Amino acid sequence: MSEGALSRTEPTAAEGAPLLSVRDVTAGFGATTVLHGISFDVVPGEVCGIFGLNGAGKSVTMGVLAGIIPARSGRIVYNGRDVTAMSAEHRVALGWGHVPQGRQVFPQLTVEENLRLGAFTLRRRNKSRYPAVLTSVLERFPILAERRTQLAGTMSGGQQASLAVARALMSEPTLLFVDEPSAGLSPLAIRDLFTALKAVADTGVSMVLVEQNVAFGLQIVDTVHVLQTGQVKLAKAVQDVDAGELGERLGVGRLLGAGIEQVLASRKGDSRG
């Protein structure tokens, strides 16, 4: 375990207990209810996948988890602690990192300045760790190392996606929330990004990954949750998911295609975390 990680309150949940537990959460805007009581768990070290079509409530779920959108009812428990009413800032201080939908890098700042902002909580916690973390993040994303001084707004979509993930890693998160990292990227850029995300997951960082690109998402998630009109329609270990059922719960029927069956078949052999 790294020095930086030690200086933060580390998860002490009992063995097998979820790191994050979302229970019956509802949320909405004005008279509209968007989330109708959603529940799921994230076990330490696991990549929790949330899939769903446009408007299913995926980003609202992420907003509630980030503490930006209030839960109207239900509970969010992290490591045994009820965080439902906790501010977004305090959640970040718990070791939560966010890669928001649309990346939202600061276009007028350089790559390195963006990374420095991502290290805001790290620098407050343990200032001396910043250079080491910067070095390790830049090693993980060589394209960013090459372009440290380039303005983020002038980078390609794929490079900005890498920067958004890298920026979140600068706080050495225990739990990372990633909202549709693949949106708008070419298949090649998506593949590179998912390779990077998988490598992050392999270091033991727990993750909640929201994706519309089911074929890519299924390659790195441990659990599959399908969200439809603000309800969890399917919740299973990836090994247990059947392509037909997935298409049906997503509401796309057989449109998912044969590629999905191949990915699911390739995951059957993976051992459970």
Ligand SMILES: Nc1ncnc2c1ncn2[C@@H]1O[C@H](COP(=O)(O)OP(=O)(O)OP(=O)(O)O)[C@@H](O)[C@H]1O
């Ligand atoms: N600030 C808001 N005010 C009113 N309605 C909102 C607001 N944010 C989201 N919604 C509504 O909540 C629903 C779910 O939106 P959400 O952004 O969670 O969808 P999503 O699953 O992330 O879709 P996408 O894949 O397109 O990003 C949509 O009907 C959306 O219009």
Ligand SMILES: [Mg+2]
């Ligand atoms: Mg969204």
